[in-house]
Amino acid sequence: MNDKELAQKIIQLSGGKDNIKKAIHCITRLRFNLKDESKANSKAIDDLEGVLGTRYQNGQFQIIIGNNVKNVYIQVAKILNLDIEEIKEDNNDAEKPEENKEKRNIISSILDVIASSFQPILPAIIGAGMMKGILAILTVSGWVSGESGTYQILNIVADSAFYFLPFLLAVSVARKFDVNEYLGIVVAGALMYPTILDVAKAGGAEPLYFLSIPVPIVNYSSSVFPIILSIIIMSYVYKAIDKFIPKPVKLVFTPTLTLLITIPFVLAFIAPIGTYLGNYLAIGVNWLFENAGLFAGLLLGIFNPFIVMTGMHYGLFPIIIQNFGTLGYDSGYMVVNLVTNVAQAGAVLAVALRTKNKELKSIGISSGISALLGITEPAMFGVNLKLKKPLYAAMISGGITGAAVVALGLKNYGFVTPGLVALPTYVSPDGSSKNLLIAVLGVLISFIIAFTLTWIMGFKDIDKRKKDN
Known part of the structure; x- marks a missing residue:
């Protein structure tokens, strides 16, 4: 099934064009605001080839596509005749604000505002965060002097998005x-x-x-x-x-x-x-991480997959940014998220190597690579959550290594999607190699534990499921 056919099926099974009031996408999901949620056949959409799962969250019907979401969204936008991101509202749809208010509680509303505020600007702050890591490497290695004009210009690149x-x-x-x-x-x-x-x-x-x-x-x-x-x-x-x-x-x-x-x-x-x-x-x-770091890292490492699934991690973004602005680093969620993301990769790649299902093997390899780069939703929704035991393995690994890196005082110096590409942001500005060494060991141990546990615990392999075309 190509992207156009998948988009057509998703729209059809979501109640048709007339049932979709708004359509946008994030890194891995299509996000629809539906007039009547009962018209959406989530089970049938789950079974479509190219769909990793569906869920209702914060008043939205979300279809998890994975790394191909942008291409599918382009086809959705063409079918729905979108100018940029959303359908023009029907003037007769007067009940919408009240309906949404009834469906959302205050926590969901706050998380929705924070998520909607940060999602569009992520490329800017991730790019700047990555530049901070690169600049630290250039400075520590002696390739760029901290007094040079080159350093000043690169520092502008790294700092402007945050400032x-x-x-x-x-x-x-x-x-x-x-x-x-x-x-x-x-x-x-x-x-x-x-x-x-x-x-x-x-x-x-x-x-x-x-x-x-x-x-x-x-x-x-x-x-x-x-x-x-x-x-x-x-x-x-x-x-x-x-x-x-x-x-x-x-x-x-x-x-x-x-x-x-x-x-x-x-x-x-x-x-x-x-x-x-x-x-x-x-x-x-x-204070929580400084005084109860081991316990905080353990709990956050275990339950981080569910925090990501529900979108609650966006609620931590303001605190992370605040830490970068005041302290110059984050030693809480970002460092735990690094090892939990890699744990998801270890679990899903173990599935990919062990399964006899060719389709599952393909999904496992692609989503495992994605998780290593910091995007875990394809791995979680496409494989680990469905098979359960790989998710448990990733949670155990995340808890152990999350507690360890927090207890050892690991610091992250740049806002970058937590994965292997973020390792340069763990280079300490003072030139010490200790922080980067902790990060590398945390990543390796997290991957090994999750991979090994998944392999030992096993999972119930699935037959190739027929997709509704």
Whole structure:
């Protein structure tokens, strides 16, 4: 079945074109917002060749494709006549907001906002994170001097996405909340304005005053929560104002009043609250890993597959970014995620070598390579979860090695998809080889344990299943 045929089948079994309100994709999944979820035949879609599984999550019907998701999405987009990512809403679909609110709890809503905010900007921060690792290698090896112009330029490449993160998030959050992204960029510009940043960097503690209201001086570079909360507030202000402004003057007065109301309110109240929220969350998580590292690494290593399956790992992204901005490294989730991803690879490659099912062998090899590079969903959904015992083996391995690397103080210095390609980001800026050695040993041991356990425990091999074409 080629990509076009698969796309046609998926749309047909999802209730047809008219049942799909919105269609987007992430790294491995098609994500549909359906008008009537009961019309989707998830069992039949599961059985399609090229589909690794389906699930309902955060109000979306998600079809797990794996590494080929982009090609399948292109065919979906052609069939649905999408301009970019979504179908234009039916004006008669007035019940949608209420329906979604009923189906989602507060935790799901928060995770959905964070996931939607970070997914579009991942290429930028992953590229910059990888550059940090490469720059560390160049510096430690002596190929580039820390005082040279070459170093300064490469450091700009590595640091700019993190330093100006509020601008990147402003665009993605504005799109999520259906408000003009350029207004969002202006709000980010207010947070990053030199008048505030220069004083904050100089250690100034005296606030500015706007109509006798104190405006705290805070360095918002590399921050996450302040801009997310600010754009959410701006979206509500914009929509409230837009309802009352006459159509002939909307273009002038709606954005003017939105910025006039939003920016002072954000600078005085919302952004500082977001800063304190991010700081204290990071402090709490870091305290947990510092004081109960062995136990925290063990639990996170065991249950990380389920954290990834449910999308809860996106909820940790703001804390990880906060750590990179304040500490320069992360010694919690990123290091555990590295060894758990490799454990999934070890388990699925053991399946690939042992199974007599040619199709399963092919899926196992391709998804194993993908997992080694940091993308584990094809391995988890396509093989390990279905066979169960390989998943158990990966969880045991992840728990053991997760506890070990946290206890040994492993640090990650760049936000890169946790896999073999991320190893350069474990090179310590001080030139020490200890951190990289721990990372390499953690990866090797995690792979070996998962592979060996899967081989010893075995699994019930499956007959070649016939796919509904």
